Amino acid sequence: MNEPSIYDVLIVGGGVTGTALLYTLSKYTDIKNIGLIEKYSDFGLVNSASYNNSQTLHFGDIETNYSIEKARSVKRMADMVMKYLESEKDNPSGKNLFSKYSKMVLAVGTNQVQELKKRYPPFSELYPKLKMVGREEIGKIEPRVLEKRDPEQEIIALVTEDGYTVDFKKLCHSFIDNALNKRPDLDIHLDTKLIKISKKDDHYAVLTNKGEFRSVVVVIAAGGHSLLIAKSLGYGKNLAILSMAGSFYTAPKVLNGKVYTIQVPKLPFAAIHGDPEVHSEEITRFGPTAKPIFQLERHNMSTFFEYWKTFGLGVSPIISLVKIIFDKVLFSYIFINFLYDLPFFGKRLFIREVRKIVPSLKLSELKFARGIGGTRPQIVNNTTRKLEMGEAKLCGDKIIFNITPSPGASTCLGNAYADTDKIIGFLLNKYKFNKEAFERDLM
Ligand SMILES: Cc1cc2nc3c(=O)[nH]c(=O)nc-3n(C[C@H](O)[C@H](O)[C@H](O)COP(=O)(O)OP(=O)(O)OC[C@H]3O[C@@H](n4cnc5c(N)ncnc54)[C@H](O)[C@@H]3O)c2cc1C
Numbered sequence: 098m099n100e101p102s103i104y105d106v107l108i109v110g111g112g113v114t115g116t117a118l119l120y121t122l123s124k125y126t127d128i129k130n131i132g133l134i135e136k137y138s139d140f141g142l143v144n145s146a147s148y149n150n151s152q153t154l155h156f157g158d159i160e161t162n163y164s165i166e167k168a169r170s171v172k173r174m175a176d177m178v179m180k181y182l183e184s185e186k187d188n189p190s191g192k193n194l195f196s197k198y199s200k201m202v203l204a205v206g207t208n209q210v211q212e213l214k215k216r217y218p219p220f221s222e223l224y225p226k227l228k229m230v231g232r233e234e235i236g237k238i239e240p241r242v243l244e245k246r247d248p249e250q251e252i253i254a255l256v257t258e259d260g261y262t263v264d265f266k267k268l269c270h271s272f273i274d275n276a277l278n279k280r281p282d283l284d285i286h287l288d289t290k291l292i293k294i295s296k297k298d299d300h301y302a303v304l305t306n307k308g309e310f311r312s313v314v315v316v317i318a319a320g321g322h323s324l325l326i327a328k329s330l331g332y333g334k335n336l337a338i339l340s341m342a343g344s345f346y347t348a349p350k351v352l353n354g355k356v357y358t359i360q361v362p363k364l365p366f367a368a369i370h371g372d373p374e375v376h377s378e379e380i381t382r383f384g385p386t387a388k389p390i391f392q393l394e395r396h397n398m399s400t401f402f403e404y405w406k407t408f409g410l411g412v413s414p415i416i417s418l419v420k421i422i423f424d425k426v427l428f429s430y431i432f433i434n435f436l437y438d439l440p441f442f443g444k445r446l447f448i449r450e451v452r453k454i455v456p457s458l459k460l461s462e463l464k465f466a467r468g469i470g471g472t473r474p475q476i477v478n479n480t481t482r483k484l485e486m487g488e489a490k491l492c493g494d495k496i497i498f499n500i501t502p503s504p505g506a507s508t509c510l511g512n513a514y515a516d517t518d519k520i521i522g523f524l525l526n527k528y529k530f531n532k533e534a535f536e537r538d539l540m
Pocket of ligand 1: 110111115136137141143151153154155289292473503504
């Protein structure tokens, strides 16, 4: 691949966020010199890897901690990914990108049933295919949800056929392949790690283990590392990260589709749910759990010091963290989630959560999924001392930083759309973004 002396745009990070942007820039703009660097030897090996996330295309219909506004925004972006997946499914590069299942959110007991009934009317307007069903219908779709359940227990569910389980690592590859088909001159460098970035007069100098790259515009799509890089340039000083690792348990097929439970509104992470594995419906995965770790990447101890550098060692982030963690709801949630990872006891505690979905599940059917599950870089705002919901985007002088907890994979094309719009402005409208084509194809 040719290395131009200076890029118009350089993307740092080859997860689903960075590759979706590369695809969008190459297909829908006439920007000339575009590069991407990724520190590992392949794309999508960190949080976008299928074994590190819940593989769900989140639309906001069965995620009961989303407000209607949040659901509307997530749906718009998830629809883009859905359209991309559907348009790719017959292409060789689109093979095994996703599987489709039914999905439901279960309400159990009087309070939850009332809550879900109240939620249904506005959400059914936004999601016309969402149906409210009772015990009998639930049993037809998911027999094991009813097996050994107390017949007196009140139960309803919101159900839809449109449950997408996605291999987001494969999606990264699909974006890259399609971008290269369109623009073989794209400059892509694997095994290339950003070590330092500095602003020169009219460009950024990006120092890597493979030498220096220069670019007018830079987009950092490096997950939790995006905040570390932002801080090195003086951005995002009032933010820190709470790195919430998620583990999973597996069982032989006990569900036909995705089954979610009602979420605790205060928590920005998904409640425990059951999903079929993207490449094997014979396995049902339960999770994710949520426990804080002091690493920017799970299973990578070398990111321990990077975590603390990102966190900042001042008093302010520590006060924020203490205030957030010692909130009654969050503290008990985190405490119990810590226990779920313990050998022997973890499984015995976790099965109580799983039995809210599958009451008849046997202890011998449940297995801790070792080495599975990434970590979500949840944003801590040191000004409001609150944990923020969803992704954060910081925009600076011709630079964008994307920090992407869940549902960051579902929103990758929506993010790419917003970033592309910004990039065109950064490049003083010298190039064009064919929004009509993007919208026609993906919205
Ligand atoms: C347990 C769990 C469950 C989740 N479930 C879902 C779900 O069901 N649905 C959903 O939509 N989202 C889910 N998410 C969130 C989703 O996985 C992420 O939001 C998404 O993968 C983020 O993609 P990304 O490209 O921004 O980050 P990543 O996939 O983490 O990619 C960042 C890339 O940047 C690279 N990088 C970092 N630093 C550098 C550097 N210095 N130089 C060069 N490259 C660098 C990394 O190597 C990596 O490849 C889940 C996350 C977790 C942890």
